Amino acid sequence: MALNLASITARSFGSKLPQVSSVCVRYKSDKEQHEPKHDLINRSRVRGIDILRNPKLNKGTAYTLRERQLMGIHGLVPPCVRTMEEQKIRVLTENVEQMMPIVYTPTVGLACQQYGVVFRRPRGLFISIKDKGHIYDILCNWPERNVKAIVVTDGERILGLGDLGAYGMGIPVGKLSLYTALGGINPAKCLPILLDVGTNNKKLHDDPLYIGRNQKRVTGQEYDDFIDEFMQAVARRYGYGCLIQFEDFGNQNAFRFLEKYRNKYCTFNDDIQGTASVAAAGVFASLRITGKKLEDNKFLLLGAGEANIGIAQLLVLAMTESGIPVQEARNKIWLIDSKGLLVKNRPNHPVTGHKKDFAKDFKPMTNLEEIVNELKPTALIGAAAQPGAFNENVIRSMAKHNARPVIFALSNPTSMAECTADQAYSLTEGRAVFASGSPFPQYNHNGQIFHPGQGNNAYIFPGVALGILTCGIRHVSDLVFLRAAQKLATLVTEDHLKEGRLYPPLNTVQDVSLKIATDLAEYVYKNNMASAYPEPADKEAYIRSFMYDAEYESFEPETWDWPDN
Ligand SMILES: NC(=O)C1=CN([C@@H]2O[C@H](COP(=O)(O)OP(=O)(O)OC[C@H]3O[C@@H](n4cnc5c(N)ncnc54)[C@H](O)[C@@H]3O)[C@@H](O)[C@H]2O)C=CC1
Numbered sequence: 139m140a141l142n143l144a145s146i147t148a149r150s151f152g153s154k155l156p157q158v159s160s161v162c163v164r165y166k167s168d169k170e171q172h173e174p175k176h177d178l179i180n181r182s183r184v185r186g187i188d189i190l191r192n193p194k195l196n197k198g199t200a201y202t203l204r205e206r207q208l209m210g211i212h213g214l215v216p217p218c219v220r221t222m223e224e225q226k227i228r229v230l231t232e233n234v235e236q237m238m239p240i241v242y243t244p245t246v247g248l249a250c251q252q253y254g255v256v257f258r259r260p261r262g263l264f265i266s267i268k269d270k271g272h273i274y275d276i277l278c279n280w281p282e283r284n285v286k287a288i289v290v291t292d293g294e295r296i297l298g299l300g301d302l303g304a305y306g307m308g309i310p311v312g313k314l315s316l317y318t319a320l321g322g323i324n325p326a327k328c329l330p331i332l333l334d335v336g337t338n339n340k341k342l343h344d345d346p347l348y349i350g351r352n353q354k355r356v357t358g359q360e361y362d363d364f365i366d367e368f369m370q371a372v373a374r375r376y377g378y379g380c381l382i383q384f385e386d387f388g389n390q391n392a393f394r395f396l397e398k399y400r401n402k403y404c405t406f407n408d409d410i411q412g413t414a415s416v417a418a419a420g421v422f423a424s425l426r427i428t429g430k431k432l433e434d435n436k437f438l439l440l441g442a443g444e445a446n447i448g449i450a451q452l453l454v455l456a457m458t459e460s461g462i463p464v465q466e467a468r469n470k471i472w473l474i475d476s477k478g479l480l481v482k483n484r485p486n487h488p489v490t491g492h493k494k495d496f497a498k499d500f501k502p503m504t505n506l507e508e509i510v511n512e513l514k515p516t517a518l519i520g521a522a523a524q525p526g527a528f529n530e531n532v533i534r535s536m537a538k539h540n541a542r543p544v545i546f547a548l549s550n551p552t553s554m555a556e557c558t559a560d561q562a563y564s565l566t567e568g569r570a571v572f573a574s575g576s577p578f579p580q581y582n583h584n585g586q587i588f589h590p591g592q593g594n595n596a597y598i599f600p601g602v603a604l605g606i607l608t609c610g611i612r613h614v615s616d617l618v619f620l621r622a623a624q625k626l627a628t629l630v631t632e633d634h635l636k637e638g639r640l641y642p643p644l645n646t647v648q649d650v651s652l653k654i655a656t657d658l659a660e661y662v663y664k665n666n667m668a669s670a671y672p673e674p675a676d677k678e679a680y681i682r683s684f685m686y687d688a689e690y691e692s693f694e695p696e697t698w699d700w701p702d703n
């Protein structure tokens with residue numbers, strides 16, 4: 139007879155086995171999302187140590203004495219029996235502010251850099267260029283059949299740390315942890331994927347612990363065909379409603395794939411669209427401090443890549459939505475790339491691609507301090523992974539031209555930030571309106587405590603993903619990200635602003651995500667962008683009913699509805 143929990147129980151307790159008649163396996167709000175554990179145990183015949191190795195079943199020290207005996211794990215966990223309340227002091231969802239720097243930036247960056255050393259057991263799915271032609275089969279190896287959200291990277295631009303190849307797996311894993319912790323999305327529905335097409339990082343080629351393919355990156359048609367096959371395989375395996383979040387691809391591929399796939403699949407690029415949304419929200423909130431209208435600003439963006447081009451485009455969309463002509467809106471946004479200010483007819487380094495929309499009829503310039511003093515921007519936004527680029531002179535110049543200079547240092551991880559919170563506040567006599575991509579500690583300015591805002595797309599993608607999945611948004615337009623930004627900005631209170639915050643406190647992000655998703659639901663149903671019908675009357679209750687509840691289920695027989703097999 140095959141071993142299942144019923145037989146284990148019978149074996150362990152013999153005739154003393156308690157009669158189990160009542161039906162109370164606790165179904166959570168969404169049956170489809172919350173598979174009852176007894177099914178899982180019976181189907182997979184897990185017992186003993188394998189129960190502890192299965193994250194769906196593991197309760198750590200929370201098993202009752204009885205469960206430990208029934209399941210063959212007595213002695214495999216320490217003798218203390220803890221309640222979830224007692225365990226929770228360590229859990230991410232309940233301690234976002236303290237835990238996020240560990241599962242997310244900056245620590246996730248360090249973890250990726252040292253992935254070979256810290257690698258113990260695999261997480262997520264690795265699909266290599268050698269698997270071309272068989273990607274669907276590899277997806278079938280993933281144990282969950284009903285995946286709803288994928289975060290995928292090819293590891294080429296991991297935060298501001300460059301090409302980390304297969305070590306980049308830490309990013310999809312970290313992002314999807316936030317899908318659950320901040321967006322309430324069931325972890326069993328989430329799949330992190332690393333597409334290994336090689337790496338151009340010489341250090342990794344020489345690293346004996348490197349876990350990826352030791353070859354140069356495959357590019358060109360072969361690479362494009364590989365990504366095409368991946369997209370088709372995901373849709374075939376998990377349906378066209380499965381959300382695919384592109385993360386930390388190289389610049390030259392990120393924009394191309396967004397254009398290529400945005401109307402064919404349910405997909406978005408977090409570095410372009412998610413970042414744009416969180417930065418725009420910070421800008422909207424800052425207007426309440428500076429007293430300016432959006433269009434009264436002059437923006438100077440250091441870096442003209444995924445993050446800053448995305449930000450520039452979304453700010454333009456925001457202005458045009460309020461009636462400003464496109465060109466007029468673009469004129470208010472100036473960008474700098476590695477070759478200097480984006481100007482027309484730039485000698486030796488012509489401005490190309492999306493950057494051309496923002497190139498000005500102006501003289502070429504390269505020195506940031508000089509550019510700030512020439513243009514006198516109201517807001518300076520950095521996303522160039524150039525640590526310290528906002529040096530003392532640059533920050534003082536911003537302070538000279540503005541009563542309340544808006545300064546965002548968005549590059550990640552912390553080591554890549556354009557300036558620290560301390561520098562932004564101290565060099566502007568506490569007048570800076572500051573946000574950063576990675577967290578900085580609070581700053582005491584003559585007794586006034588500032589809480590620097592974390593301008594990170596983590597405020598956006600969990601809520602947007604929740605909205606996409608629950609409403610069945612098939613194609614994720616930029617208007618969705620604008621709407622999310624507007625909603626996020628409304629959640630910043632006057633008290634938050636007084637404390638220097640441009641975003642609600644991190645500990646409220648799960649609620650923020652629910653509010654963003656609910657607001658998106660109102661928007662997408664009104665604008666025929668939803669495909670989940672019937673339209674729920676109470677959208678918040680509807681979305682809340684999908685949110686993952688991490689509470690433990692009891693494995694004790696009295697609380698089981700025993701399957702017949
Ligand atoms: N806070 C957040 O939520 C996010 C932050 N980021 C961060 O932004 C940074 C950039 O990311 P992407 O835009 O995706 O990279 P990217 O590679 O697409 O763009 C980088 C840009 O910086 C420019 N650049 C390089 N050196 C420069 C220099 N010395 N002066 C001026 N510009 C220079 C490049 O020409 C390019 O335009 C990374 O550190 C990343 O972690 C990215 C996405 C989200």
Ligand SMILES: CC(=O)C(=O)O
Binds near residue numbers: 296549
């Ligand atoms: C936050 C993020 O997505 C990045 O730095 O790439």
Ligand SMILES: [Mg+2]
Binds near residue numbers: 297385386408
């Ligand atoms: Mg990213």
